[in-house]
Amino acid sequence: MEWKEVWAEAIGAAERDVSAHVPDAVRFVKGIAAARESRLLLLLEAMADGALDQEAIEEELNEERAILESEFLAVRVMAKKAAQDAANALIGTIQKALVAGISLPV
Amino acid sequence: MATALQLLTLARKHLGEAYVLGALAPKANSQWRGPWDCAEFASWCVYQASGQIFGCRPLGGNPDTVDAYTGFWAEDATTSGREIAVGLAAATPGAFLLRRPGGAIGHVAISAGYGKTVEAHSTKRGVIEGAAAGRRWDTGVLVPGIEVRLPEAPVPVPAGGIVLRLKEPHMTGRLVRDVQRALAAEGFSAGGVDGDFGPQTAAAVRAFQLRKGLAVDGEVGALTARALGIAWY
Numbered sequence: 592m593e594w595k596e597v598w599a600e601a602i603g604a605a606e607r608d609v610s611a612h613v614p615d616a617v618r619f620v621k622g623i624a625a626a627r628e629s630r631l632l633l634l635l636e637a638m639a640d641g642a643l644d645q646e647a648i649e650e651e652l653n654e655e656r657a658i659l660e661s662e663f664l665a666v667r668v669m670a671k672k673a674a675q676d677a678a679n680a681l682i683g684t685i686q687k688a689l690v691a692g693i694s695l696p697v
Numbered sequence: 698m699a700t701a702l703q704l705l706t707l708a709r710k711h712l713g714e715a716y717v718l719g720a721l722a723p724k725a726n727s728q729w730r731g732p733w734d735c736a737e738f739a740s741w742c743v744y745q746a747s748g749q750i751f752g753c754r755p756l757g758g759n760p761d762t763v764d765a766y767t768g769f770w771a772e773d774a775t776t777s778g779r780e781i782a783v784g785l786a787a788a789t790p791g792a793f794l795l796r797r798p799g800g801a802i803g804h805v806a807i808s809a810g811y812g813k814t815v816e817a818h819s820t821k822r823g824v825i826e827g828a829a830a831g832r833r834w835d836t837g838v839l840v841p842g843i844e845v846r847l848p849e850a851p852v853p854v855p856a857g858g859i860v861l862r863l864k865e866p867h868m869t870g871r872l873v874r875d876v877q878r879a880l881a882a883e884g885f886s887a888g889g890v891d892g893d894f895g896p897q898t899a900a901a902v903r904a905f906q907l908r909k910g911l912a913v914d915g916e917v918g919a920l921t922a923r924a925l926g927i928a929w930y
Binding site: 635661665 | 704779781782788836847849850851853854855856857858859866869870871872873930
C-alpha cells in the first residue's frame with residue numbers, strides 16, 4: 592500500500608471515531624439544559640410574581656450559569672474518550688498497513 | 698484501594714439506621730450501627746472501606762474521635778480529593794455528592810450511580826437509598842482510596858425549584874417574609890418578618906427542620922416549604 596493511501600485511511604478512521612462521539616456529547620448538553628429548565632422557569636415565575644427581589648433572582652441566575660458551566664465541563668470526559676478512540680484508530684490503521692507492507696514516499 | 702462496589706455494599710448494610718444531627722461515629726469501629734449524621738456516615742464508610750480519613754478534623758487525629766463535617770469534606774475535596782461535575786458524580790458509583798455548608802449545614806451522599814444515592818438523610822428517614830434529582834448539590838467529589846470507574850456519559854441531575862438559603866448577599870423578598878411568618882407561627886422566631894434571609898432565619902429553619910424530622914440544612918426548598926404550609930416555586 593502507498594503511504595498516502597494509508598494516511599488518508601488513518602485520518603478517515605480517526606474522523607469517524609470522533610464523529611461517533613459527537614451525538615452523545617450533543618445529547619448530554621441538551622440533557623443538562625433540560626434538567627435545569629424547570630428551575631429556570633420557576634425562577635422567572637418567582638420574578639414575575641415579585642416573590643423574590645430582583646437582586647436575589649439575578650444572583651440565582653448567576654449561580655445557574657456557574658452550574659451549567661461546571662456540568663458542561665463533564666463533556667471533557669466524553670472528549671477524552673473520543674480522543675483516545677481517534678488516536679487508537681489512526682495508529683491502528685498504520686499498524687495494520689505496516690503488517691501488510693507500506694511503500695513510503697521517496 | 699477499595700472498589701466502589703465494596704463501599705456501596707458496606708453502606709447499604711446500614712440502611713434504616715438512625716440519624717442524629719451532630720452524632721459522632723468512631724471511624725475505626727466496624728461494628729458501629731449509628732446514630733449517624735450525613736458526614737459521619739460518609740467518612741465512616743470511606744474509612745471502613747479504604748482506611749483513609751476524609752472530611753474529618755483534626756488532621757492526623759485518632760479515627761475514633763475525629764469529627765466529620767461537610768465543611769471539611771469541601772476542604773478535602775479541593776486538596777486530597779478531586780471535584781467533578783454533579784452529573785458525572787451522579788453517574789459514578791462510589792463518587793460523592795456534596796452540598797457545601799456555606800455558613801450553615803451542608804449535606805453529603807454516596808453516589809450509587811444512575812442518579813441514586815446512599816446517605817444518612819434525616820431524623821425521620823435515617824440512612825436511606827435516595828435520589829440525587831430535585832436537590833441542590835454544589836459539586837461531585839472523588840475520594841482517594843476509593844476506586845471508581847468514570848462513566849462515558851454523565852447523568853443530568855434534574856434541578857429542584859427555588860431554595861432559600863443563607864448566602865451573600867442575603868436573599869430577600871416576599872417569599873422570605875412568608876417563610877419567616879410561617880416559622881413564627883410554628884414557634885420559631887426568625888428575629889422578625891423583614892424579608893431578609895439572614896443567620897437568624899437560617900437558625901429558625903434548622904430548628905423547625907429538626908423538630909419535623911426533615912433533613913436539617915437550614916435551607917427552604919419544596920419539602921420544608923410544604924411542611925411550613927407555603928405554596929412554592
